[in-house]
Amino acid sequence: MAHADLDQAAKAILTENDQGGYTIPTKGLYPYQWNWDSVFVALGFAEFDQDRAWQEIEMLFQGQWRDGMVPHILFRKDDPSYFPGPGVWGTDGGPIPSSGHSQPPVAASVVHSLVEADRTGKALERAKALLPKLMAWHRWYLAYRDPKNLGVIAVIHPWESGRDNLPDWDEALRAVEVKDIGPYERKDTSHVDPAMRPHKEDYDRYLSIVAACRKVGWDPEKVAETCPFFVADPGVTFIFLRANRDLLALAEKLGMSAEADEIRGWIAAMEKGSRTLWNDEVKAHVAFDERRGKQTDGISSASFLALYAGLHDPQTLGALQGHFDRIAERVEYLMPSYDPDHRSYEPLRYWRGPVWAMINYMIAKGFAEAGDAVRAERLRADTARLIETGGFAEYFSPETGAGAGGGSFSWTSAIWLTWASPSHAEQAA
Numbered sequence: 001m002a003h004a005d006l007d008q009a010a011k012a013i014l015t016e017n018d019q020g021g022y023t024i025p026t027k028g029l030y031p032y033q034w035n036w037d038s039v040f041v042a043l044g045f046a047e048f049d050q051d052r053a054w055q056e057i058e059m060l061f062q063g064q065w066r067d068g069m070v071p072h073i074l075f076r077k078d079d080p081s082y083f084p085g086p087g088v089w090g091t092d093g094g095p096i097p098s099s100g101h102s103q104p105p106v107a108a109s110v111v112h113s114l115v116e117a118d119r120t121g122k123a124l125e126r127a128k129a130l131l132p133k134l135m136a137w138h139r140w141y142l143a144y145r146d147p148k149n150l151g152v153i154a155v156i157h158p159w160e161s162g163r164d165n166l167p168d169w170d171e172a173l174r175a176v177e178v179k180d181i182g183p184y185e186r187k188d189t190s191h192v193d194p195a196m197r198p199h200k201e202d203y204d205r206y207l208s209i210v211a212a213c214r215k216v217g218w219d220p221e222k223v224a225e226t227c228p229f230f231v232a233d234p235g236v237t238f239i240f241l242r243a244n245r246d247l248l249a250l251a252e253k254l255g256m257s258a259e260a261d262e263i264r265g266w267i268a269a270m271e272k273g274s275r276t277l278w279n280d281e282v283k284a285h286v287a288f289d290e291r292r293g294k295q296t297d298g299i300s301s302a303s304f305l306a307l308y309a310g311l312h313d314p315q316t317l318g319a320l321q322g323h324f325d326r327i328a329e330r331v332e333y334l335m336p337s338y339d340p341d342h343r344s345y346e347p348l349r350y351w352r353g354p355v356w357a358m359i360n361y362m363i364a365k366g367f368a369e370a371g372d373a374v375r376a377e378r379l380r381a382d383t384a385r386l387i388e389t390g391g392f393a394e395y396f397s398p399e400t401g402a403g404a405g406g407g408s409f410s411w412t413s414a415i416w417l418t419w420a421s422p423s424h425a426e427q428a429a
């Protein structure tokens, strides 16, 4: 398909997945509003309808909990094609039925991008209305996902990381006792080839964590203290650190000096803390199981997000350039979600190897900002080739480029429109 046709097809997917102000990731597999999906989708809408882009984020924040958390799924209507639905979660924290934990906090960064690209003249006003909500969410992250002030953000569930079956979670997840779940029927494997999805042993534990948190009423303090899974995630940590930098830029633009001072403190703590995720053997930032005090030993695509988080020191940049080039020799398309030289790599199983367009977008931004335009452009060109080859799939094989998981996917379409499409790159040049 010609680029202009792909641009049209991407817009058509966003329009079709639009539920009237918010967008589902894809029909069937994910029939609700997902947190970081929606936020990336706003970047896509911004290319042709900026008002609609803001609406996407505003509707996500309608579901914000009283304690500041913005949930990972908003169940605006019941849909039996998805499991686990609202009845399994048993939450009561906000105005809209929802799941009980969050997802990577990309919203402040996207709000900042919308302000920068504004053509409506209304962006600052809308950002100003969102700022207290973003502040509340970020404070919630610090209070309940970094209760010991380590300067790193933990996830209480693999789903909270957005990278569900990442090998980094394997050991911590195996330590979760399977209990209080009863018989259940998965729906995901009726929509997608089971070989591309997590195993049943993973699902048993995903649901056991939900059951454990439901038992303490989703009280955030109790969840932080007792949840059987509590792993510091370089993905969420780097996305959060970056989001704080963008939130600071917004607060400064809006003249909110008290907020700006508060955010500066967060950034300093996170810059220091995130260095503790460095694994000197593998020469990259990795996950850290806070319950067992143990680092993981594999490089995930999130290790590259150190640059996106603004950690451009020569040691980090040099190590990541080295890993980038090594991995580029191993696979046809960058960036696999897990190191192809690691024993746990699987090219088609969800987060154990496949390439994801929105992760490439963030990694490339980081390389570009660190002064490495060549590797940034390689990521853009690979993402474009993947979409040309595999369509607007959920994710892609790094080896063959085949599309995998769900089809007609909203965030893949959005990332095409905002960054990967050669027509976008030409305009930007």
Ligand code: DGY
Pocket (backbone or CB within 6 Å): 072, 083, 159, 164, 188
């Ligand atoms: C799922 O249902 O697979 C989702 O990734 C959970 O967020």
